[in-house]
Amino acid sequence: MFSSRLPQTPAPNALSGALARLRERGIPYADLTESNPTRAGLAYPPDLLRSLADARSLVYEPAPLGLPAARHAVADDFRRRGVTIDPQRIVLTASTSEAYALLFKLLCDPGDRVLVPVPSYPLFEYLTRLEGVEADTYPLEYDGAWEIDLEALKRVITPRTRAVLVVSPSNPTGACLTRRELSRLAALCAEESLALIGDEVFADYPLRPRAEAAKSVLAQNLALTFSLGGLSKSAGLPQVKLGWIGVGGPPALVEPALEALELISDTYLSVSTPVQQAAAELLAWGGRIRGQIAARTRASLDQLRSAVARHPACRLLEPEAGWYAVLQVPGTRSEERIVLDLLERERVLVHPGYFFDFPREAFLVVSLLPPAEVFEDAVERMLPRLE
Numbered sequence: 001m002f003s004s005r006l007p008q009t010p011a012p013n014a015l016s017g018a019l020a021r022l023r024e025r026g027i028p029y030a031d032l033t034e035s036n037p038t039r040a041g042l043a044y045p046p047d048l049l050r051s052l053a054d055a056r057s058l059v060y061e062p063a064p065l066g067l068p069a070a071r072h073a074v075a076d077d078f079r080r081r082g083v084t085i086d087p088q089r090i091v092l093t094a095s096t097s098e099a100y101a102l103l104f105k106l107l108c109d110p111g112d113r114v115l116v117p118v119p120s121y122p123l124f125e126y127l128t129r130l131e132g133v134e135a136d137t138y139p140l141e142y143d144g145a146w147e148i149d150l151e152a153l154k155r156v157i158t159p160r161t162r163a164v165l166v167v168s169p170s171n172p173t174g175a176c177l178t179r180r181e182l183s184r185l186a187a188l189c190a191e192e193s194l195a196l197i198g199d200e201v202f203a204d205y206p207l208r209p210r211a212e213a214a215k216s217v218l219a220q221n222l223a224l225t226f227s228l229g230g231l232s233k234s235a236g237l238p239q240v241k242l243g244w245i246g247v248g249g250p251p252a253l254v255e256p257a258l259e260a261l262e263l264i265s266d267t268y269l270s271v272s273t274p275v276q277q278a279a280a281e282l283l284a285w286g287g288r289i290r291g292q293i294a295a296r297t298r299a300s301l302d303q304l305r306s307a308v309a310r311h312p313a314c315r316l317l318e319p320e321a322g323w324y325a326v327l328q329v330p331g332t333r334s335e336e337r338i339v340l341d342l343l344e345r346e347r348v349l350v351h352p353g354y355f356f357d358f359p360r361e362a363f364l365v366v367s368l369l370p371p372a373e374v375f376e377d378a379v380e381r382m383l384p385r386l387e
């Protein structure tokens with residue numbers, strides 16, 4: 001009855017069972033997987049969303065790529081990050097996830113393929129499958145810093161490959177694309193007629209930036225390129241539903257891509273008028289939330305680093321940016337066993353590396369977003385149990 005594009009519902013496993021039991025019994029636990037900023041104890045000004053009630057929104061003027069003022073506001077926000085883009089090359093979306101869906105519609109026939117990094121963000125499986133697209137993986141290697149294995153990436157290109165996805169800063173590794181990686185990737189994409197899609201939702205959260213980091217995938221003009229972002233991360237407002245695509249590359253490709261995106265977006269018109277009218281103000285006010293998140297994630301990382309230094313069997317894989325940190329821990333037990341043990345005995349929930357397709361065990365991923373008192377206490381209880 002239903003489409004084969006639907007991914008399988010994840011089967012219950014030992015971890016989801018243990019978590020359900022704790023919840024049923026009302027037993028509290030420290031959630032170091034929390035990635036929802038609105039549940040992280042940040043101080044959101046009560047009138048932060050007042051601009052959504054602007055009377056201008058009582059008029060509906062459909063604009064498939066977005067209202068001009070909102071596209072200007074997003075272009076200004078790119079400029080804040082040191083990236084210059086013409087507002088005409090901005091496409092508004094309801095979220096970054098929706099941006100992926102629009103881009104797969106633009107670039108892929110059913111059965112076409114895109115390249116996604118591993119380890120990486122688990123939603124890619126769903127985002128691709130639901131558009132009838134297949135995901136092939138290319139490896140990120142850690143050797144003091146994460147790098148794209150470009151030779152391995154080239155080997156998975158097939159005649160049906162349409163795009164290379166990069167997540168920079170990466171979820172969960174926190175790695176950023178270097179300028180050298182960007183120019184090599186862009187040259188490869190141009191040569192193979194592939195689009196380059198850069199998920200830059202965490203670009204506002206540097207932790208230990210490297211001088212070689214590229215500012216954006218838009219910092220080259222060789223390949224047809226899409227930079228994805230949104231209020232969800234940049235202003236800690238996932239519930240407001242405003243994302244964007246910045247389009248770059250050779251004008252001969254950018255112009256038809258924008259025309260086609262206009263047609264696709266016109267079919268849905270999914271971005272609400274109130275959020276577009278409010279975009280400039282939300283982007284400006286969002287700085288207050290962004291500042292709190294940036295301070296929180298930096299403080300959590302400092303605390304984690306000094307705690308890990310007291311437990312030499314564990315290693316922190318230093319993130320350059322983003323909201324997460326990866327720990328390498330002794331692999332004497334499976335990741336599932338370790339995570340269950342932490343939950344059942346210490347009441348601390350962390351993500352196992354396999355959730356992000358780490359190629360081997362044992363890695364744990366922690367969110368740097370929880371309030372300091374929750375984070376510090378959980379880390380102090382967790383580390384001795386990992387040795």
Ligand SMILES: Cc1ncc(COP(=O)(O)O)c(C=O)c1O
Pocket residue numbers: 035095096097098121167170171199201229230231232233238243
């Ligand atoms: C790397 C990455 N991209 C995109 C998203 C989704 O963002 P949005 O809420 O704008 O769909 C997330 C959410 O966690 C993410 O981690």
